[in-house]
Amino acid sequence: MTSSPLVPEISLNPLPQSDGSCQYTCPTSRTTILTSVNGPLEVRPKDELPNHATIEVIVKPGIGVAGVRETRLSSLIHSTLKSLILTNHHPRTLIQVVAQIVQAEDHTSLPLLLTPLLNCTILSLLIAGIPMRTVGWSVHLAVLQHPPKTVKTAEGQVFRLGRGGEDEMETEESEQIVVRNPNGEILGQAESSHTVTFSKEGEVLLIESMECSQGSGGQSADGQGWDISDFLRLAEEGKRICCEEGVEIIREALADRKVF
Amino acid sequence: MRLKPLPHPSTNHHRHHHRTPSSSRITNPSRPSPNPRSRETVQLVHYSATMPKEPEISLAEKTFVLEALKQNLRVDGRGIHSFREIELSFGDDYGFVDVRLGKTRVLARISAEIVKPRSDRPFEGTFTISTEMGPMASPSFEVGRPTDLDHTLSRLLEKSIRRSTALDLESLCIVTGQRVWSLRADLHFLSHDGNLIDTACIATITALAHFRLPVITVSGEDITIHPVTERVPVPLSLLHWPICVTFSFLGEDEDGEVVCVLDATAQEEALREGDMTVTVNKNGEVCQISKSGGVAVEAETLMKCARMAAEKVKGIDKLIATALRDDEVARNKGNLDWLKEGKSENER
Amino acid sequence: MEGLRNDGRRWNELRRIHCQLSTSSTNADGSSYIEQGFTKVLCNVTGPAEPSSRQKVKQDSATVSCEVYFAAFSGTDRIKRGRNDKKVQELQTAIQKTFSSIILTHLFSRSEITISVHILSQDGGTLAACINAATLALIDAGIPLKDYVCACTAGQSTSIFDNEGASPDPWLDVNYLEESDIPSLTVATVGDSEKIVALNMENKVRIEKLEAMIAVGISGCAKVRAIMDKEVRRHGKQKLEAQGE
Numbered sequence: 001m002t003s004s005p006l007v008p009e010i011s012l013n014p015l016p017q018s019d020g021s022c023q024y025t026c027p028t029s030r031t032t033i034l035t036s037v038n039g040p041l042e043v044r045p046k047d048e049l050p051n052h053a054t055i056e057v058i059v060k061p062g063i064g065v066a067g068v069r070e071t072r073l074s075s076l077i078h079s080t081l082k083s084l085i086l087t088n089h090h091p092r093t094l095i096q097v098v099a100q101i102v103q104a105e106d107h108t109s110l111p112l113l114l115t116p117l118l119n120c121t122i123l124s125l126l127i128a129g130i131p132m133r134t135v136g137w138s139v140h141l142a143v144l145q146h147p148p149k150t151v152k153t154a155e156g157q158v159f160r161l162g163r164g165g166e167d168e169m170e171t172e173e174s175e176q177i178v179v180r181n182p183n184g185e186i187l188g189q190a191e192s193s194h195t196v197t198f199s200k201e202g203e204v205l206l207i208e209s210m211e212c213s214q215g216s217g218g219q220s221a222d223g224q225g226w227d228i229s230d231f232l233r234l235a236e237e238g239k240r241i242c243c244e245e246g247v248e249i250i251r252e253a254l255a256d257r258k259v260f
Numbered sequence: 261m262r263l264k265p266l267p268h269p270s271t272n273h274h275r276h277h278h279r280t281p282s283s284s285r286i287t288n289p290s291r292p293s294p295n296p297r298s299r300e301t302v303q304l305v306h307y308s309a310t311m312p313k314e315p316e317i318s319l320a321e322k323t324f325v326l327e328a329l330k331q332n333l334r335v336d337g338r339g340i341h342s343f344r345e346i347e348l349s350f351g352d353d354y355g356f357v358d359v360r361l362g363k364t365r366v367l368a369r370i371s372a373e374i375v376k377p378r379s380d381r382p383f384e385g386t387f388t389i390s391t392e393m394g395p396m397a398s399p400s401f402e403v404g405r406p407t408d409l410d411h412t413l414s415r416l417l418e419k420s421i422r423r424s425t426a427l428d429l430e431s432l433c434i435v436t437g438q439r440v441w442s443l444r445a446d447l448h449f450l451s452h453d454g455n456l457i458d459t460a461c462i463a464t465i466t467a468l469a470h471f472r473l474p475v476i477t478v479s480g481e482d483i484t485i486h487p488v489t490e491r492v493p494v495p496l497s498l499l500h501w502p503i504c505v506t507f508s509f510l511g512e513d514e515d516g517e518v519v520c521v522l523d524a525t526a527q528e529e530a531l532r533e534g535d536m537t538v539t540v541n542k543n544g545e546v547c548q549i550s551k552s553g554g555v556a557v558e559a560e561t562l563m564k565c566a567r568m569a570a571e572k573v574k575g576i577d578k579l580i581a582t583a584l585r586d587d588e589v590a591r592n593k594g595n596l597d598w599l600k601e602g603k604s605e606n607e608r
Numbered sequence: 609m610e611g612l613r614n615d616g617r618r619w620n621e622l623r624r625i626h627c628q629l630s631t632s633s634t635n636a637d638g639s640s641y642i643e644q645g646f647t648k649v650l651c652n653v654t655g656p657a658e659p660s661s662r663q664k665v666k667q668d669s670a671t672v673s674c675e676v677y678f679a680a681f682s683g684t685d686r687i688k689r690g691r692n693d694k695k696v697q698e699l700q701t702a703i704q705k706t707f708s709s710i711i712l713t714h715l716f717s718r719s720e721i722t723i724s725v726h727i728l729s730q731d732g733g734t735l736a737a738c739i740n741a742a743t744l745a746l747i748d749a750g751i752p753l754k755d756y757v758c759a760c761t762a763g764q765s766t767s768i769f770d771n772e773g774a775s776p777d778p779w780l781d782v783n784y785l786e787e788s789d790i791p792s793l794t795v796a797t798v799g800d801s802e803k804i805v806a807l808n809m810e811n812k813v814r815i816e817k818l819e820a821m822i823a824v825g826i827s828g829c830a831k832v833r834a835i836m837d838k839e840v841r842r843h844g845k846q847k848l849e850a851q852g853e
Contacts, residue, residue: 408701411694411697411698411701412701414694415694415697415698418694419810423810423811424812533709534709536807540815544814544815544816545812545813545814545815546809546812546813546814546815546818547811547812548809548810548811549793549807549808549809549818550807550808550809551804551805551806551807551808552701552702552705552706552806552808553702553704553705553706553707553708553709553710553805553806554705554709554805555709555805556709556797556798556801556803556804556805557803557804558802558803558804559802559803559804559819559822559823559826562804562807562822563818563819563822566815566818567815570815
């Protein structure tokens, strides 16, 4: 494992048969996603839109047949893509995105899958040459009360969300620990999990937050919900990660390709 | 790996949900629910939808391929009876394999859970193979709308692997009539460049041979599943490795005899006039033969094909065994490193 | 035992075959009924007709489609098999693919030929009986075929007679008991050419034994063809005579 713990392993166009494809491995949770994009294709008459391209997102689970979880994931991806793709450039066509969960630490955990799915999809859309208004990037942040136990975390993966910037050390009890790209074990210890997606310009594309049931530590349930000002600071940090680091990752990944 | 010891034998709804055929169609929300009474409407919807087609082979291309075959040449430079290079790679988990034959790529994943056995077979575990093709392999495959290839493939794998009793289902029994292992093979078709059947069969067999079941101990009513880190998991009891070899009949050689091509590409499959799948194991036992329709072929030619399949399978069998051994060695090496570094190291 | 099988046949004996053409007077263009032992199959053919859907339209040839229906009472256990049953779909695909290559489809572009097979009773060799019935019904419908397609089964007998070390003879035309007991295959040939158009085997068999089984199967196909041909000629003659009157 020589690569940086915060930079995903990306392989572009692993599937030569599709218009654009990407394989994405999250460095910490080892979640591997493979997406392929085909389009613009012929669209089924009943799905045809007179002024726009139809976007179809299919999420295929690693184990079993697609169910409610996959439908939820694909609708989240669909709504994100709808605001990114310039659908009016190819009216009466179909842009088909298929995402295959290749490997996952926990095949049932939605937050662990969402970020890799979104990032991988966006990369494969770029490869397929689908016209997009801008690019987006997603990051998964877990909020913990204590530094993660029993799990070794990488440099820069954990940061503190202090109140009032500089003097964060003084108000220790209100400090929250944020872990980027948590794996399943860290997520089990987390209070809440937030998947934030921003465009390159810093617009919010998707925020998917959820309360996590605390790990088996017998913690009291006073961590119910989260403070809005904490959340805004968290979102601000997420925005920085997406707009700076995320965009840099996309740029580097595509740098080898002659098209760009 | 989904390991879910059931709290009570009767609460089996989780698994039941997986079997519901309609759940596979959820990703296609606009599809109307098939109502058996309104057969007319269902048929109408079924066929009126146009789906993206594969590009048709042009006449020039067709002539080129067939003329080349006359001189025992194939477009990709292979011999008539040679496979593309079979690449096998394994994932972090047991029972996960990625098989590539040229541009064809299939993933197989084995998973296990504990269920109550069927009442008519209390001593046997269950094994299901799921082969759902999606548009990832080729835009002409649609979700929830199985093609002919889908049916053929699932039936062939069923006959080749399940009916030939490659897997000893009785060895999956934990407590007779109460708890058995239920194995599931999920095949994911990533890229389609011909010969999905053979690739899928190799993937399933390799994944089964690679899979390890966690050790369990039974004491009275309680079943304890020991995690992989605690006890070394055990391989499945595979009685033999049936491997499919598909012959495609296309074109004629100089004597006017039909040419049998092995491991056809998508282009050759589009041009073929018939095909035959033979499933053999390395001991020379034919587990299944299926040739339905297509060009009529002399019995002698078919026998020659069957013998050739038996030869090819020996090579493929050896290749799988080598890949499995190499992976085992690499894994064990990793385990030793892990021991040396101490148990605090647990990145994954 | 004297080498007799459980129903008293010798190794190379067929069961009684009874076949009939024009059995249905309803809207089918051709129909047939065949009994091979206790396996009984009824077949109706419609077409060439306008395709039932746009997707079945082929610009340069006819589409052959097949529907298989198992009567719930056809087997030893009462089983209802729906349209999506795997066995039904497999039979449909096998019959459809076999006849697509035998019917001269290029003569009827943009049309559809439907073969519907009703299995009334199963006693081994279902696929073979279906193929034979479909051939007869297609002939009755006057649809041009390359030649007869005749199918027969052959089984690899167990070694109970194998005392002298010689390989036992394969059994021709297996019944249900034999089919569930010993490995068997179904072979379909075109006309009297001994060329195989369909071959189907689902059990484990040593490759050395395969050749003998196929050979016996082919010889059975020739016998079946003779019986079917006789009935077609008899039926044709009867029809001509009826027209003459």
